Amino acid sequence: MAVGIPCAFCGVRPFTEFTFGGEWRELDAPDAESDFQRVYLPENAEGAQRERWFHVMGCRTWSTVVRDTRTNEVG
């Protein structure tokens, strides 16, 4: 069964309808250094990780989900 991503407008949809937007990070004071780290130095945690997903094949909005990187279970 495909991994389901919950969308606030469309409900749970297959991940194939989404584009991965990377890890969610708190940006206290965005600057060039923090932007570089966010884009090029992902934490890539083992376990629960907050991520951004864009519903490109649906309502075209962003969702933030928690995904376990070991099991792909989305909570």
Ligand SMILES: [Zn+2]
């Ligand atoms: Zn949607």
